[in-house]
Amino acid sequence: MLAYILRRLIMIPFLLLGVASVSFLLSQMTKGDPLAALVPERMMSNPDIVNAVKAQWGLDQPLPVRYVIYLGNLVQGDLGTSFSTRRPVATDIAERLPATLELVVAAMIIGTVMGLALGLLSARFRGTLFDSVARIFALIGSSLPIFWSGLILLYLFSVRISFVPGTGRLPPRVTAPPDVTGFYTVDALIAGNIPLFLQALSHLALPAFVLGWAVTGVITRLVRSSLIEGLSLDYARTARAKGAPERTVLVKHALPNAMIPLLTILGFTFAYLITGAVLTEAIFSWPGIGSYAVRAAASLDYPAIGGVTIVGSVAFLLANLLTDIAYAWANPRIKVH
Amino acid sequence: MTAPLLDLRDLRIEFQNADGVRAEALRGVDLSVNPGEVLGIVGESGSGKSIAMMAFLQLLPKGARVTGSAKFRGEELIGMAPARIRRIRGKAIGCIFQDPLSAFNPVLRIGDQIAEAIRLHDRTVSRRAALKEAVDLFEMVAIPQPERRVHQYPHEFSGGMRQRAMIAMALANRPELVIADEPTTALDVTVQAQILDLLADLRRDLGIGLVMITHDLGVVAGIADRIAVMYGGRIVERGPTDAIFYDTAHPYTAGLIGAVPTIDGGGQLRQIDGTPPSIFGRPPGCSFHPRCPRAAAPCRTDDPDLRPAGGSRCACHFPLVPAGAAG
Amino acid sequence: MTRTPAAAPRASLSRAKAVWRTLRRLPPTARIGALILLFWAITVLTVHLWPIADPLAMVGRRLQPPSPDHWLGTDALGRDVFARTLRGAVWSIPIATVVVACAVALGSVLGALSGFYGGWTDSIVMRLVDVTLAFPPILLAMAVAAMLGPGLANASIAMVIVWWPIYARLMRAQVLEVREREHVEAAVAGGARGLRVLRVHILPLCWTPTLINATMDFGQVILLAASLSFIGLGATPPAPEWGSMISEGATRFYEWWIAFGPGMAILSVVLATSFLGDGLRDLFDRRSG
Numbered sequence: 035m036l037a038y039i040l041r042r043l044i045m046i047p048f049l050l051l052g053v054a055s056v057s058f059l060l061s062q063m064t065k066g067d068p069l070a071a072l073v074p075e076r077m078m079s080n081p082d083i084v085n086a087v088k089a090q091w092g093l094d095q096p097l098p099v100r101y102v103i104y105l106g107n108l109v110q111g112d113l114g115t116s117f118s119t120r121r122p123v124a125t126d127i128a129e130r131l132p133a134t135l136e137l138v139v140a141a142m143i144i145g146t147v148m149g150l151a152l153g154l155l156s157a158r159f160r161g162t163l164f165d166s167v168a169r170i171f172a173l174i175g176s177s178l179p180i181f182w183s184g185l186i187l188l189y190l191f192s193v194r195i196s197f198v199p200g201t202g203r204l205p206p207r208v209t210a211p212p213d214v215t216g217f218y219t220v221d222a223l224i225a226g227n228i229p230l231f232l233q234a235l236s237h238l239a240l241p242a243f244v245l246g247w248a249v250t251g252v253i254t255r256l257v258r259s260s261l262i263e264g265l266s267l268d269y270a271r272t273a274r275a276k277g278a279p280e281r282t283v284l285v286k287h288a289l290p291n292a293m294i295p296l297l298t299i300l301g302f303t304f305a306y307l308i309t310g311a312v313l314t315e316a317i318f319s320w321p322g323i324g325s326y327a328v329r330a331a332a333s334l335d336y337p338a339i340g341g342v343t344i345v346g347s348v349a350f351l352l353a354n355l356l357t358d359i360a361y362a363w364a365n366p367r368i369k370v371h
Numbered sequence: 372m373t374a375p376l377l378d379l380r381d382l383r384i385e386f387q388n389a390d391g392v393r394a395e396a397l398r399g400v401d402l403s404v405n406p407g408e409v410l411g412i413v414g415e416s417g418s419g420k421s422i423a424m425m426a427f428l429q430l431l432p433k434g435a436r437v438t439g440s441a442k443f444r445g446e447e448l449i450g451m452a453p454a455r456i457r458r459i460r461g462k463a464i465g466c467i468f469q470d471p472l473s474a475f476n477p478v479l480r481i482g483d484q485i486a487e488a489i490r491l492h493d494r495t496v497s498r499r500a501a502l503k504e505a506v507d508l509f510e511m512v513a514i515p516q517p518e519r520r521v522h523q524y525p526h527e528f529s530g531g532m533r534q535r536a537m538i539a540m541a542l543a544n545r546p547e548l549v550i551a552d553e554p555t556t557a558l559d560v561t562v563q564a565q566i567l568d569l570l571a572d573l574r575r576d577l578g579i580g581l582v583m584i585t586h587d588l589g590v591v592a593g594i595a596d597r598i599a600v601m602y603g604g605r606i607v608e609r610g611p612t613d614a615i616f617y618d619t620a621h622p623y624t625a626g627l628i629g630a631v632p633t634i635d636g637g638g639q640l641r642q643i644d645g646t647p648p649s650i651f652g653r654p655p656g657c658s659f660h661p662r663c664p665r666a667a668a669p670c671r672t673d674d675p676d677l678r679p680a681g682g683s684r685c686a687c688h689f690p691l692v693p694a695g696a697a698g
Numbered sequence: 699m700t701r702t703p704a705a706a707p708r709a710s711l712s713r714a715k716a717v718w719r720t721l722r723r724l725p726p727t728a729r730i731g732a733l734i735l736l737f738w739a740i741t742v743l744t745v746h747l748w749p750i751a752d753p754l755a756m757v758g759r760r761l762q763p764p765s766p767d768h769w770l771g772t773d774a775l776g777r778d779v780f781a782r783t784l785r786g787a788v789w790s791i792p793i794a795t796v797v798v799a800c801a802v803a804l805g806s807v808l809g810a811l812s813g814f815y816g817g818w819t820d821s822i823v824m825r826l827v828d829v830t831l832a833f834p835p836i837l838l839a840m841a842v843a844a845m846l847g848p849g850l851a852n853a854s855i856a857m858v859i860v861w862w863p864i865y866a867r868l869m870r871a872q873v874l875e876v877r878e879r880e881h882v883e884a885a886v887a888g889g890a891r892g893l894r895v896l897r898v899h900i901l902p903l904c905w906t907p908t909l910i911n912a913t914m915d916f917g918q919v920i921l922l923a924a925s926l927s928f929i930g931l932g933a934t935p936p937a938p939e940w941g942s943m944i945s946e947g948a949t950r951f952y953e954w955w956i957a958f959g960p961g962m963a964i965l966s967v968v969l970a971t972s973f974l975g976d977g978l979r980d981l982f983d984r985r986s987g
Contacts, residue, residue: 045828052829060845071845177968179921181928182944182961189954266432268473274430275468276488276540277461279453286487290478309836313925317948327837331844332930339844346837366478366524 042358046351051105053347057340058104062097064336069093071336074117113344114337118329123341127323131345132216133203134315134322137245138307139217140238144246145303149253153292156254157261158284168254176251180310184244184317191240198240201319204233241318245310249303253296260295264288294365301357308346374445375403376548376580382439382449384419384426386650394650397423398604399439401677404548409574409581411591411612413627414601415647420584423601424550428464429456443548462492465541469553471533475525481536482506482521488543508539512569531562538569548580555590567594588627592616600624603648603658605674610683620685620692623659657688665689720981728977734970741787751778753785753938761953771955773946775936782938783959789939791967793854794919798912800858805865806908812866813873814896824870827863835860839922843931850939853932857922861915865908872904879903906982914975917968924964940964 064071069078072087088094091114092103107114113123152172156165175183191197199205203218211221211230219238222231264270265288273283308324315324323342330338384397397419404410414420425431427441427448441448443464448456460466468474476484485508486501496504502521509517512535525533534554541549551570555563571594574581583591591598591612598615600608600623608621619625645662648654654661660670669688677684681692724732751757756776757768764771770779812823830838839856846852876882877900885899920940926932927941928948935942940960947957 048825049828049832052825053832056829056833057841060841064845173969173972174965177917177921177965177972179924179928179941179944179961179964181925181948182957182964185944185948185951185957186954186961189951193951268468268470269476271430272466272468272474272540273476273487275428275460275466277457277459277491278487279457282491287476287479291476294478305834308834309922309925312836312840313928316929327840328929331840334844334847336844339841343833343837343841346834347832350834351832364478366526 036362039355039358039362042355046355049351050348053344053351054105054108055101057344058101061104061336061340062100071340072114108344113341116330116338116341117335118333118338123337126326126338127341127345130321130323130326133320134311134324136217136219136238137241137314137320137322138311140219140242141245141249141307141310142300142303144242145249145253145307146300148246148250150257150296152250152254153257153261154284154289157258157265157288158281160258160262169258172251172254174251175247176249176306178248179313180244180248181313181317183247184241184314187240187244188317198236199233201317203237203321204230205237208233241314241320244317245307245314248310249306252299252303252306256295256299257292260292261288264291294361297357297361297364300360301354304353304357305350308350373405375442376406376408376444377402377404377582378440378442379403379423379427380440380442382423382426382441383437384422384431385436385438387434388651392651394653396435396604396650397426400601400606402599402606402609404580404582406547406580407574407578408597409583409591409595411588411595411598412582412584412601413586413588413591413598415586417647417649418601419604420601421552424552424582424584428460428466428550429453430460458492461488461546462544463547465544465546465549467534467537467541467549467551467554470557471528471530471537472525472557474537475533477525480522480524481528482523485521485536485540485543488540492544504543505539508543509536511542512536512539512573514539530558531565534558534562534566535569538566538573542573542577542579545577546579548582550582550584552584553586554583556585556587563590570594588616600627603653604650605658605686606677607659607687608683608685609677610681614682618681618683618692620680620683620690621687622663622665622689622691625691657686723981724974724977725980727973731970731973731975731977734966735974738787738791738967741784742791745784745788748784750784751781753777753782754936757781761950761956763953764955770959771953773943773956774950774953779943779956779959782943783940783963786938786940786943786960786963789850789933789937790920790923790941790964793850793923794916794967797854797857797861797919797923798916800854801861801915802865802908802912804858805862805867806869808862809866809869810873810896810901810904813870814877814900820870823866827866830859830863833860836922836925839926840929840931843926848931848934850933850937853923853926856926856931857919860922861919864911864915868907868911869904872907873900876900876903910975910979910982913971913978915971917971920964920967924960 061071069084069088072091072093073084077083091107092100095103111124113127115121116123116126119126149172152168156168159165188200192200204210208230210218211225211227211234214221214224218234219231222228222234261284265283269291270283270287273287274280278286311322312324312327314320315322316328319325323345327339327342329335330342379400379402382397382400382402383395385393386396387393400419400423402410402412402423412420412423422431422435426435426437427443429448429451431437437449439449443459448459475481482502482505485505486498489501489504490496490498505521506517509520514520514532514535520528520532520536528536534557538554541551554570555566558566567590570581570583573579574594581594583595585591588598595612597610598612599606600615600621602623608615608619608624615624616628619628648658648661654671656669656671657663657666657674660666663670667689673688675686675688677686679685680687680690751768754777757778758772758776760772760774760776762768762772768778768780770783773779773782808823812820839853839860842856842859843853846855873896882895882899885895890899923932924939924941924944927939928945930945933939933942935946940963943960944957947953950956
């Protein structure tokens with residue numbers, strides 16, 4: 035297993051190179067002129083800017099040289115300059131990443147907790163009305179267009195009953211807590227500012243729920259089917275023969291075994307989360323890299339799109355690697371070898 | 372005569388398959404086990420030998436309908452409330468299963484699984500004390516380095532050691548009856564002999580009643596006081612071990628004995644021709660008749676009752692020893 | 699064992715019968731899924747004949763809530779949301795069909811060749827698969843669609859690029875497995891060579907997982923297509939595509955009905971495909987599930 039993780043680790047630089055190469059090719063394909071991917075249309079008439087960009091990205095050089103320059107810039111963290119913010123894309127992304135991470139982590143927690151709870155309960159009461167309702171709730175979550183469920187829930191809970199505030203991370207004109215982790219909820223707690231923490235939490239609640247609901251479906255389904263399978267296996271019969279009540283068999287015996295397949299799909303649900311985060315942020319005006327990417331796509335801000343794509347892929351690869359490590363750690367059959 | 376520890380009367384199990392067809396997997400079984408006695412139940416797979424035991428412990432999957440009577444220490448187990456039978460399972464009746472690798476939970480430490488067996492029946496025992504007890508149990512079943520072993524996972528044990536741990540778990544609450552379902556089938560021959568010796572020792576030292584379920588008459592030959600041979604969901608022959616071996620009445624039992632290799636390895640190794648019937652396609656009359664060398668007209672229409680024959684009781688129209696003769 | 703050409707049609711007929719017999723054992727949820735998909739298929743083919751409002755014309759006052767005249771209300775331009783939702787199927791369903799078909803075709807061909815030839819072919823195709831799958835799907839689709847320029851055709855190309863690797867993996871695994879079976883070895887021993895072995899003896903046995911997956915993916919493609927339109931990279935106004943309709947409703951929190959119809963339409967398709975896909979998988983694919 036260690037060999038497997040090692041092999042995955044070795045794969046990562048190659049995959050990153052692949053990702054960078056694809057991004058490079060995409061930037062070269064833009065409307066047939068790579069310059070269009072680096073200089074906004076309205077600045078094309080300014081020879082100073084055009085020449086500076088050409089020099090920086092080696093646009094007057096042949097393709098292989100440009101490729102090397104592109105990779106060199108990438109390694110130095112240069113993702114180009116955004117057309118719309120006129121700042122380095124890397125700076126924009128660094129500034130917005132914590133907001134996305136806070137949303138994704140909160141959604142992951144909500145999705146996993148809801149998925150585990152619903153999966154456990156529907157396995158325990160399988161065949162009953164509760165089972166059907168729980169499964170349909172989970173299935174709808176993963177079948178809804180997230181930008182639509184976000185919209186409808188925002189209408190219901192914010193516009194109609196004012197249960198949660200509207201969009202954004204904080205109310206207008208409220209100052210963010212001093213930056214430590216970049217998570218407003220955590221930073222507010224660190225600053226000891228409880229009212230601010232509650233404000234940040236209430237702003238986070240709905241988008242995180244919408245996003246978490248989308249992954250609940252996958253998790254519920256997996257947990258339920260692994261638990262039901264576990265209940266039919268020999269070790270469950272042994273537990274019953276020891277005198278364990280059905281609840282104990284489920285929670286103490288089937289559940290730990292279900293955690294192993296659960297860990298393997300967490301990497302997969304992360305792909306769901308990234309997709310969902312992009313759209314959720316757009317609906318909730320969440321100032322993360324998702325809404326940044328959507329705005330970039332709408333205004334054809336190529337450097338920004340490319341930058342987000344690369345950063346997103348790196349995060350995705352890391353998440354999959356973490357999943358592999360967690361899997362190896364959780365499975366005792368693998369741990370010793 | 373002392374009251375039996377376990378007394379089965381006319382135990383029947385009915386299953387329903389996916390298409391709604393019902394079939395009887397167990398067709399009226401009478402058996403008893405006395406305190407401290409070893410009963411061997413022998414039969415091929417599908418004969419109903421394991422599910423008979425699982426049935427009164429209420430360990431069968433839903434959809435199985437169990438009727439008849441199963442009294443343990445005089446108490447009726449069939450239809451007993453789940454909460455009450457849980458206090459008997461693992462406490463007064465311990466179970467040993469065939470494949471100790473799949474029977475243990477792969478992601479929990481063996482010691483914790485044994486400690487759980489103890490704590491399920493006595494909430495006052497701390498986890499630490501229960502683990503200490505698991506170490507003692509490991510010593511009893513002769514697992515070397517017990518303090519280290521209790522912290523290991525099932526896959527870190529060899530097959531024989533795992534089965535010893537399984538036995539330790541079955542004995543954790545000093546049961547009066549242990550049901551061992553093919554306890555040696557998954558093991559190598561030499562390890563099989565060690566486990567059988569261990570079971571014989573423990574039974575002698577602890578005075579527990581033991582039900583040994585196996586497809587191999589040789590496994591119970593040296594340990595069982597009495598043997599019941601099952602075929603097609605019924606008992607076809609039942610009696611003291613000596614009578615079964617030296618005064619064999621049923622042609623099926625004779626076939627099984629023929630299938631037992633002799634000690635020097637030079638003896639005959641005869642197989643019974645054909646395969647056992649499925650519970651959904653059982654022939655009319657005596658269910659053994661399609662494979663029986665002695666089958667005649669009545670065997671195809673009438674299912675024989677269990678009647679005295681030789682030193683045992685036998686369900687056959689044409690037993691190998693005269694009916695009722697002294698053994 | 700060789701099959702005579704004359705026996706082939708009869709064999710395929712009895713095979714079709716066997717498939718039909720199996721299909722009749724589909725669970726109720728899968729049947730509901732099939733019915734919903736059938737409804738949308740009929741809608742796509744006949745909706746231009748239905749007595750509903752013109753989806754592009756201003757037929758009432760702006761932003762009216764649902765009423766007997768306009769079942770799902772009217773949008774910001776006074777168009778009938780109900781009519782637009784039904785007409786939207788003519789955009790969304792064919793796009794998803796084309797995208798899934800292209801992804802299946804491209805992925806299956808590459809996967810089959812990769813599994814059949816092994817070696818360099820396999821390495822190149824599989825590394826391409828790995829790299830493509832290293833991108834989060836929506837980001838790759840956004841990047842490709844943005845680079846190619848907005849529009850439905852480009853968005854469709856982007857989605858095919860996102861989806862083909864899944865089918866390449868599926869088909870490769872199938873080919874690798876079927877290749878080892880006896881009848882293939884017998885055919886090779888009997889003189890069959892090269893692509894003919896793949897086409898005649900291997901591929902016909904490889905389609906089940908692909909078709910089941912395609913059923914499930916159909917709904918996911920609908921979702922992604924709508925997402926791209928929502929972002930502004932897919933269909934362009936005034937086309938009544940479901941994603942762009944929701945996008946039009948996104949800024950109007952008080953007029954929830956503008957987005958309600960297309961959202962429910964998407965939900966119905968996605969649920970239907972996962973119901974049907976689940977049912978098919980349970981019936982035909984004994985290894986998974």
